[in-house]
Amino acid sequence: MVTIKDISKACGVSPATVSKALNGYSDIGSETAERIRRTAQEIHYMPNAAARQLKTNASHNIGVVFEDETHSGLTHEYFSQILNSAKNELEELGYDITFISSKIGGNSFLEHCRYRKCDGVLIASVDFHSQQVKELVHSEIPVVTIDYSFDRHSCVMSDNNVGTYELVRYLYRMGHRRIAYIHGEDTLVTRKRISGFHRACAELGLDIPYQYVLEGTFHDPMKSRECTRELMSLDPRPTAILYPDDYSYIGGRVELEKMGLKVPNDVSVAGYDGINLSQVIRPRLTTWYQDAVRIGQEAAKKLIDVIEKKQEAEVEEIEVHGRLIEGKSVRDINGLNI
Amino acid sequence: MVTIKDISKACGVSPATVSKALNGYSDIGSETAERIRRTAQEIHYMPNAAARQLKTNASHNIGVVFEDETHSGLTHEYFSQILNSAKNELEELGYDITFISSKIGGNSFLEHCRYRKCDGVLIASVDFHSQQVKELVHSEIPVVTIDYSFDRHSCVMSDNNVGTYELVRYLYRMGHRRIAYIHGEDTLVTRKRISGFHRACAELGLDIPYQYVLEGTFHDPMKSRECTRELMSLDPRPTAILYPDDYSYIGGRVELEKMGLKVPNDVSVAGYDGINLSQVIRPRLTTWYQDAVRIGQEAAKKLIDVIEKKQEAEVEEIEVHGRLIEGKSVRDINGLNI
C-alpha cells in the first residue's frame, strides 16, 4: 500500500508537507505542492480512510436507517427511489452511505452509528415511535428525517396536505360527490393527508359519510382489497375511491374485478405516489406524484448542511412539491345522473 | 468518547490486557477478563472501528456494486431483494455494506474500494464488460458476482437453464406448440436461458420458427411492447409467449389489451422472476420463481468464506434452484383445435 511517506521520500519533503499539499493548505510553496500532487498521481496514492478518520474524527460516512424487518424498505419503489437519489447526492458531496442496523457493533441503531462514527444519519421508512429511533434522534449525531418530523430536527416530506386536497378537487371537477378515502395507518403523513382531504371537502361543501373514510395500511394490497370490498358494499356506493398509495390500488383493483366492476366506468380511482408501475398498468392511474428524487436530494443536502455548520444550520421542514398525474382511471360523470 | 484506556484505568490493568480480554485471548485470567468485560458494558465502551481497521487492516466492510446509471438497480424488485437479503446475512456475520461508486475516493470502483478498504466486494446488476468492473475483479480484493461468472471467481445465480426448460415443458403440457420467446439482452444469464429453451424444444420435438425468438431487454416494458406487437402480427401467431421477466410482461400486456387480446383466452403468457407484483395482477402470472433471498444469502456467505480463508476457498458457481409458479396466465388448450 502506498502511503504519504512514499510520496515524501520521492519528493524529498516531510510527510507533514505532503499532507498539507494534498489538502490544499496555503503554507506550502506552489511548485512544491504541484510536484507533490503530481507524484501522488503517478504512484497511485490513495489516502487511508481509517487513519484519516482516526485523526480528524470525521468519517465522511452517512448512516441510513431503513426499515428492513418488514422487508418493505428496499423493495418499496418510492423509498428505493429516495434512497437512490440521496445516495447519488451524497456521493457527489464525497460521502459514503452505510446501512444502519441494530445488529452490528452493539445492539441499537445508535451504537452502530457510533461504532462506524457516522457523521450524520438519514432516517426513513421506519417505526419512528420506537425507542431505538428516539434514542438516535436525541443523540449527538446530526439527523434528518424523511416523512416524519421531530422537534428541533430538520425533515423532508412532500406536500401531503396539498396532495389529497388537489385530488379531491380533481374528483369534484370530474363530477364526483361520493368520494371514499382509504388512508394509511396513523402517521404524520397520514394526518396531513386526511386534513387535506377534509379541507377540500369543507371548501367544496361535500358531506362525506364517515363510512367512506377507512383506515388501511400503506403498501399493502391485501388490506386495501378488504377496504375496497367494504366500501363497495355500502349503499349508496362511492363513485370514486382514493387509495393510500399506488401499490395498494393494485390490490383494490383485483377486488373490483372480482366484483365485476370496471375502472373507470363503474368506479373511479386515484392513487398516491406516481410510481412507474402506475403508469404502465391500464387504465393508467390518476395519482399524485411525489417527487422522490427531489426528496432524496433535499434530505442529503440538508444533512450535509447540518453536519458542516453544526452550530446553527437552520432547522426546517422542507416540503417538496408534487403534482397531479392525470391518468385514465377517473371518469368524468358530469351531467350523468349517478 | 470512551476508550480502552478508560477501562484499563478503571480495572487497574494495562490497555493490552483489556484489548485481549475483549477479544477473547486465552492468556488473560478468567476473573480479570470477566471484570474487564463487565466494566466495558457498564461504561458503554464501543470500540473505535477506524483505529481497529488501521491496525488490523480489516474493515469489516463489504463493498456492493450496483448499477445506478440506469437507476434500475435499487428500484428493481429482484435485485433489491437480493441486496436486502445479502445485507441481512452480512450483518449477521458482523459486516457492514458500503455502496461502491466511481465518484468517491478516486474515480473508479477499485479506487473507492481501496479507499474504504473493503474486505470484499459483491457485484451485481452492472455492466460486467466495463473496464472498471474488470479492473476490480482482477484486483487483490475478494469478489463474488451475481448472475455473471468470471474465471477463478465464485458466483451465484439461479438455475437459468432449468427455468426456461421447465417453462417450455409446462407450456407443452398445456397443449402449446407455437411458443414464442422474448429473451433479454446478450448476457450469460440470457445465454443459459436460451439454451434451456432450445433444449426443451429439441427434446419435445418442437420446431420453433426463428421469428418466434426475439431479443428484448430486461426490465423494460416498452421494449417488450414492441416485441409483443411484432410477435402477434406474425402468421401463424404464437399461442404462448415467454417474457424475459415479470416486469417486462407488464408492458406486453398493455399491447395485448390494445390489440383486444385477452390473457389467457387469446394468448398465454409466462414471465420470469416471480416478483410480488406478478402475483397481485390478474390473471396471476405463471412464472419461474428465482429465489432472490437465497441468492443474496449464498453470495454473502461465499464472499465471507473467500475473505476468511483467502488462500483456498473453493471457487464455485453456486446455483440456486427456482420453481414454477403456476398462475392463471396459461390456458390449457389440449384438445382444442388452435
Added chain:
DNA sequence: GATTGACGCGAAAACGTTTTAGGGATACCA
C-alpha cells in the same frame, strides 16, 4: 546593520487500537 514580517517547511505528538516479545510469579520436577 538591525528589526520585522512573511513565507515555506519540518519535528513530533496524537488519534485508539492490536500484537509481539518478554518479564515476573508461582508451581512443579529432578
Added chain:
DNA sequence: TGGTATCCCTAAAACGTTTTCGCGTCAATC
C-alpha cells in the same frame, strides 16, 4: 537447590494520517 514450565500480564511499537508550533531564510523596512 536449581531448573523449567505455566500462567498472567505489560511495555512499547506500530498502523497512516493531521495539526500545532516553531524554526530558518529572505526580503523589506527603519
